[in-house]
Amino acid sequence: MKPTVSCIQNDSLYIQVASTGADTLPLLLLIHGAPGAWWGYMNILDDPDLQKKFHIVSVDRLGYGKSRFKNKKFITSIQTQAQCLSAVLSLNKSNEKAIILGRSYGAPIAASIAAMQPDKVKELILVSPVIDPEKEKFYWFSKWGRNRLVQLFLPREFNAATAEKYAHSEELRQMLPIWKNVTVPTTVLQGGNDWIADPENIDFAKKHIASTQTQFILLPNAGHMITFSHADLLKEMILRINSYNEKSITIDLSEVEVAGGK
Incomplete structure (x- = not known):
């Protein structure tokens, strides 16, 4: 089924979204990482x-695709x-209430x-989250993304991702007080072989997420x-x-090293 592409806009905001499923069904909101786009969730x-x-809605985050805020x-x-x-x-x-799934850099968002809106959210799913301000990873090629000459030849999405990356640690530090307000049921999935999101991000999640209904799943052989x-x-x-109010899930324990919650 071809997704329906539409927008939410006002004088300063334009958000492009793609959706499938009847709009009268519960909302499943998908938020991508960096770089990324709504079509990164095509399999869902x-x-x-x-x-x-579900009414499945995948967004282009601000700075990606056609989404923008105040022309920045x-x-x-x-x-x-x-x-x-x-x-x-x-x-x-x-x-x-909606289910919100955020992947990588989309997880803290x-x-x-x-x-901010726990009354509108049924469940939060964080996949390969980059949420620990002390575990931001940089690579040998990262600095080249900040070179203005190089940026001229890169897609806008790559430049947006670079800008986010170099601001991300400080942004996550500013977010530290907010985790105590994450009170909705939450599931965190982390890969043990993730070279982008340090696997220790799951430990940060265990320490800071305030929800009393949490589930942490580490997949030792999974990547990002x-x-x-x-x-x-x-x-x-x-x-x-x-389908259910309580958490109930069958997982292949041969793939799971850590599965638990509070």
Whole structure:
């Protein structure tokens, strides 16, 4: 099914979204990382079982695709991203609260939305989250992304990702007081072989997320792209969240090193 692409806009804000499933179904909001785009979640948008249960909405974050805020090229503020993307919750026409899934750099934004509007969020899922301000990873090529000459030849999304990366640690430090407001049921999935999001991010999540209903899953052999490598596991989790109030999930324990919560 081809997604319906539309926008949410006002005088200063333009957010491009792509959606599948009836808009009267519960909202499943998908937030990508850096770089990224709404089509990075095509495997979820295109899933017929999920389409029957959810109005699936994948967004272009500010600075990516056509989404923008006050004509600024890049928005490195996690809180500004969250405040603007929370407008997408207005698309929820069901009587159910939304499920929000954030991947990588999209995870702290998803968590911030859940902290700001817990009355509108049923569950939060953080996949391969980059949330620990002390574990931001840089690479030999990272500095070249800040070279203005090099930037002339790079797509806007790559330049946006570079701007976010160099501001991210400080943004995460500013977010530290916000984690105590993340009170909705939360699941964190982390890969043990993730070379982008340090696996110790899951320990940060255990320490700082305030919700009394949490589930932490470490997949020792998984990398960063869990939404693809463990798509069936993620799909089962989402469907069970929609079907039951209590957490109940069957996981292949041969792949899971740590699974627990509070």
